[in-house]
Amino acid sequence: MDRRTFLKTGVALAAVGTVASPYVARAQGTGTIKIGLMAPLTGVVAAGGREMVDGFQMYMDEKGGMMGGRKVEVIVEDDGANPDMALQKARRLVEQSGVNMLIGNLLANTGLAVANYVKGNGMPYFIPIIAADELTQRNRIKNVVRVAGYTGSQFPRPLADWCLKQGYKKAATISQDYTFGQEQCGGFCQTFTEGGGSIAGQFWHPLNTSDFSPYLGQLANLGVDVIFAMETGADATRFMQQYANFGLKGQIPLVGAMNMTDQSVIRTMGPEAEGVIVAAHFAEGSPAPVTKSFVEAHMKKYNKYPSLYGFSMYSGAMWLDEAAKTINGNVEDRDAFLAAVSKTQLTGSPLGQTVKLDDYGNPIYDVHIRKVVKNADGKLWNAPIANYPNVSQFWTYNPTTYMEQPPYSRTFQGIKKS
Amino acid sequence: MSEIGIPRLGLAAILFGALAFAIVPLFVPTYQVSILTEVLIYAVLAMSVDILAGYAGRTPLCLGAIFGVSTYVTVYWTSTMAGSPYVGMMLGICAATLVAMVFALLAIRTTGVYFILLTLALGMIIWGICLRWTSVTGGENGLRGNVRPVELAAHLPFYYVVFAAVVVITFAMWRFVRSPFGLTLRGIRDSDSRMRSLGYNVSLHMFIAFTVAGIFAGVAGALYAMFNDFVSPSTVALTQSVEGLLMAITGGAGTLFGSFIGALAIIGLENAVSLYTERWQTVMGVAFILIMIFAPEGILGGIRTLLARKRG
Numbered sequence: 165m166d167r168r169t170f171l172k173t174g175v176a177l178a179a180v181g182t183v184a185s186p187y188v189a190r191a192q193g194t195g196t197i198k199i200g201l202m203a204p205l206t207g208v209v210a211a212g213g214r215e216m217v218d219g220f221q222m223y224m225d226e227k228g229g230m231m232g233g234r235k236v237e238v239i240v241e242d243d244g245a246n247p248d249m250a251l252q253k254a255r256r257l258v259e260q261s262g263v264n265m266l267i268g269n270l271l272a273n274t275g276l277a278v279a280n281y282v283k284g285n286g287m288p289y290f291i292p293i294i295a296a297d298e299l300t301q302r303n304r305i306k307n308v309v310r311v312a313g314y315t316g317s318q319f320p321r322p323l324a325d326w327c328l329k330q331g332y333k334k335a336a337t338i339s340q341d342y343t344f345g346q347e348q349c350g351g352f353c354q355t356f357t358e359g360g361g362s363i364a365g366q367f368w369h370p371l372n373t374s375d376f377s378p379y380l381g382q383l384a385n386l387g388v389d390v391i392f393a394m395e396t397g398a399d400a401t402r403f404m405q406q407y408a409n410f411g412l413k414g415q416i417p418l419v420g421a422m423n424m425t426d427q428s429v430i431r432t433m434g435p436e437a438e439g440v441i442v443a444a445h446f447a448e449g450s451p452a453p454v455t456k457s458f459v460e461a462h463m464k465k466y467n468k469y470p471s472l473y474g475f476s477m478y479s480g481a482m483w484l485d486e487a488a489k490t491i492n493g494n495v496e497d498r499d500a501f502l503a504a505v506s507k508t509q510l511t512g513s514p515l516g517q518t519v520k521l522d523d524y525g526n527p528i529y530d531v532h533i534r535k536v537v538k539n540a541d542g543k544l545w546n547a548p549i550a551n552y553p554n555v556s557q558f559w560t561y562n563p564t565t566y567m568e569q570p571p572y573s574r575t576f577q578g579i580k581k582s
Numbered sequence: 583m584s585e586i587g588i589p590r591l592g593l594a595a596i597l598f599g600a601l602a603f604a605i606v607p608l609f610v611p612t613y614q615v616s617i618l619t620e621v622l623i624y625a626v627l628a629m630s631v632d633i634l635a636g637y638a639g640r641t642p643l644c645l646g647a648i649f650g651v652s653t654y655v656t657v658y659w660t661s662t663m664a665g666s667p668y669v670g671m672m673l674g675i676c677a678a679t680l681v682a683m684v685f686a687l688l689a690i691r692t693t694g695v696y697f698i699l700l701t702l703a704l705g706m707i708i709w710g711i712c713l714r715w716t717s718v719t720g721g722e723n724g725l726r727g728n729v730r731p732v733e734l735a736a737h738l739p740f741y742y743v744v745f746a747a748v749v750v751i752t753f754a755m756w757r758f759v760r761s762p763f764g765l766t767l768r769g770i771r772d773s774d775s776r777m778r779s780l781g782y783n784v785s786l787h788m789f790i791a792f793t794v795a796g797i798f799a800g801v802a803g804a805l806y807a808m809f810n811d812f813v814s815p816s817t818v819a820l821t822q823s824v825e826g827l828l829m830a831i832t833g834g835a836g837t838l839f840g841s842f843i844g845a846l847a848i849i850g851l852e853n854a855v856s857l858y859t860e861r862w863q864t865v866m867g868v869a870f871i872l873i874m875i876f877a878p879e880g881i882l883g884g885i886r887t888l889l890a891r892k893r894g
Contacts, residue, residue, distance in 0.1 A: 206863060241856075242856060242860050247816055248814075251810055252620075252853075255616055256613055256853070259612045259613035259616070260614075273724050276812075277810075277812045280726040280811060280812050342721055342723075573717070
């Protein structure tokens, strides 16, 4: 780390430190809205957690620290990427700091733990990053709303449809072996096979796999038209590098989950990531004017393109602000606030489209099929190449009949037998 | 020395400590009550570690995993099987006992660093199973339970139930380490070859000690299930075992009651420091180093040495 980045990090830490200590801005009268923001600032996904806080803070800074006409105090807590700690921090925010709402968490297990806690006390809890299907499907909790987030299986479905349109008939999947990966693969496999495609093989590897060669060797010999990969963090970097090293790049098209080509991953990568295609609601390389100005503002403030984490928390903050405005900032009335959040149609988000929630508290998006390309500044980013309007978490299914099928797992991938 | 074998000062300190734990929750906000509940539960885990580390001279790194087995079984019973929480807790403790017996059979032959490594590996197996056996354990996502009965939903009544349980458990453990059996364990700690030549069955003693430690860890795990209503692999992870060990050592290995001081110090510090800095883990690390330098016998051990020096 050179001196400049060190100073910047130092300043950023100091800034968060100020926010993190609840005693600093405690006694500001009754006029303050208190928001408990939980993010993993230590542990394996600390980089993503930092960008979550930055994204939220960016919106608050733009609005002069106001939400719905009231001053906002953001109390940041580190969940340590650990569900036990997330629970403890949630308790502290609710019972000691007396927050009006909770937002955040990155890993599904931390979100599920906190969701179970707020189920008992009715505290509004917003999850722009947690993608676990069941939180807005079978095991829905009324006061848990996925503002500006998405479910695991939501975006791979349009991607599968797009693959079929390219004439791909036979696919294989490789994924990290945990629920988030199983849900994404499930969404892809179900739509792909129901549209007439077939799945030649599925590979599950543990998180933090350093050597993909056993999997890549098998993938290469399946004779498939396309490979769907679901990787996050360092696994994504390693997978795409080894995919290129193995000579598969250019041989078999690689598509994947949006996490794989998120800015947090491709920022540090070279040509091996170019050309990878994923589906997502957000594409930082989109020509839409609002997206452009958001990306430029983020670049100016943090000297990097926004990642999924920063973007989602920014939009999440905007969503809460819009909802709070419609009830004159009276967020203490939880029922009214939650109803306002559900009704809010987000028009000003960096997506450049109106976003609204479905009846289960999950947003409906226009989904981009996006491709990693080098931009005019020589940096990698995701540029949209096709568009699917109004994609909900239920794709084309009827929600009730859809939820009768079991949740996605290693053993149930929704594959249609032909 | 009084008849029951503790100095009068010690007895006064224990009574004062118990009284503090009984009264303080009435005057602090609910969040602190939940922290105190956690302190009590972890103190039981730390005491069970202390039985092995402090009294039998074998440092275990798997009791956190045994604790977690009990939590998993309890949560599984109440959520997936929709059973009664009390039956679930009983089953959890039984499961922990069984696991402890199996681990004991494997581990008692070893001592020193080999015991540490073997118990570490055994604990990691549990963690691996909980992480990968997704259909039962929920994998990375864990299980959301329904353990806490409605009448104990509030923090204060739940605290006093845990408090009562912990008083009974602590008394039982204290009797255990003070018994002739406990004295034999201390003999084994100091020299197992001498104990063997004196005719003691060292393996059997170690087996029983390990199993008993496992039972108590299981009780703590069942209480934890009721406390958190949630379990995930982080509950059986190595950090859990290490945390228990750190509490026992910080409080003072071989003092039993030191575990309460250790649990209070670590959980309290964790909470207080993380309020002010996200670098709280660094602060904790520095605190441990300082304790190891200035009070290698732990806080309670250090106090005892100080008192002894004054008298002498």
